[in-house]
Amino acid sequence: MGSTERVKKGGKLSGRTMGFLILVLLVVASWAVFKVITPGNFGSPKNLLSYFESSLMISAGAAGFYFVMVMGMFDFSIGANIMLSAIVGTTLASRFNMGYFGLIVGCILTGAIVGLLNGFFYVKLHIPSMIVTTGLALIYESIASYIAGGQSATLPSDLRKLGAMPGDLILAVIAFLVAYLLLNYTKIGTYTYAIGSNEFVAKNMGINVNLYKVIAFVISGAFFGIEAILTISYGSSMVAETGMASMSRNFYPTMGCFLGLALKKYGIPIPAIIIGEFFLQIIYYGFVALGAPTAVNDVISGLALLIIVTLTTKVGKGEIVK
Numbered sequence: 001m002g003s004t005e006r007v008k009k010g011g012k013l014s015g016r017t018m019g020f021l022i023l024v025l026l027v028v029a030s031w032a033v034f035k036v037i038t039p040g041n042f043g044s045p046k047n048l049l050s051y052f053e054s055s056l057m058i059s060a061g062a063a064g065f066y067f068v069m070v071m072g073m074f075d076f077s078i079g080a081n082i083m084l085s086a087i088v089g090t091t092l093a094s095r096f097n098m099g100y101f102g103l104i105v106g107c108i109l110t111g112a113i114v115g116l117l118n119g120f121f122y123v124k125l126h127i128p129s130m131i132v133t134t135g136l137a138l139i140y141e142s143i144a145s146y147i148a149g150g151q152s153a154t155l156p157s158d159l160r161k162l163g164a165m166p167g168d169l170i171l172a173v174i175a176f177l178v179a180y181l182l183l184n185y186t187k188i189g190t191y192t193y194a195i196g197s198n199e200f201v202a203k204n205m206g207i208n209v210n211l212y213k214v215i216a217f218v219i220s221g222a223f224f225g226i227e228a229i230l231t232i233s234y235g236s237s238m239v240a241e242t243g244m245a246s247m248s249r250n251f252y253p254t255m256g257c258f259l260g261l262a263l264k265k266y267g268i269p270i271p272a273i274i275i276g277e278f279f280l281q282i283i284y285y286g287f288v289a290l291g292a293p294t295a296v297n298d299v300i301s302g303l304a305l306l307i308i309v310t311l312t313t314k315v316g317k318g319e320i321v322k
Helices: 002-006 015-037 045-069 078-095 099-125 129-148 167-185 187-197 199-204 209-235 245-262 269-290 294-312
Strands: none
Touching: 015 269, 045 078, 045 167, 045 209, 045 245, 045 269, 078 099, 078 129, 078 209, 078 245, 099 129, 099 209, 129 245, 167 187, 167 209, 167 269, 187 199, 187 209, 199 209, 245 269, 269 294
8 A cells, every 4th residue: 555655557656755756856956066066164964954943944934824825825024024923922022021922922923913914905905915915014014113112122042942953843843733734634725725726616616715815814924923933032133124124034935835836736735845945945055155145045046946846837738827
């Protein structure tokens, strides 16, 4: 039975096996290239663990963002959400002496509220999600700046256990399990895929499309709240940025979700996001080791994503590309 799960008729690899093979090859190939170019300061076991910890923070948020993207929507307030959630959580944990309870509940609840607002205004205003969330991001940045009082929010050293092993791994794994269970064993996951596949048909089936779009944004926001916990715990402080400067945090969660969407046909979207974010962090730190400018790093990462999506996504004749 096990062999039939791994291999199809004619000796061909199953979809899941092929998907994991693609991901592993991407990780190994990217590591090997940079290890050959910069053998002295890249890719040691200790460095790889650091890359993996960095990827955990991002993939925890991206796992929730997948619910939004698989429906064909976008969120440009990701960075503002993470920033606001981290500042609120830190404020509750330190200024109000609520400790880990304030940090965890404050971050996740704030993220979920941001997601709720994003979803509500999106379905009520009937304008593209990227426009709605871009406008709201400015508001979230302003609120974060007001709460922080123009200063960086710093998490006390005794509340940073979720920023290092094993705390960050435990929290991230819980997030991944929740995302996996929601996608595969609940009505939310079923309707999410139905709406993403064909919204018109989903409406005719009696699905409340607008409700589940809002739910998707709430889930996404809560998961970015988890990313905020990991981020502030790892980096110890968060600066309240304004003028859309927070959008720099949008890039990697979105990239990871694109990989998840590209490999969705293999039935492994969540593992694809987790391993894909690790692959992206290897590329990032590889260019750091080379001393390359950040702009070059972003260009290469973007090109790599385009190539991967092109090679793994095949649009059938007559299908509409969203």
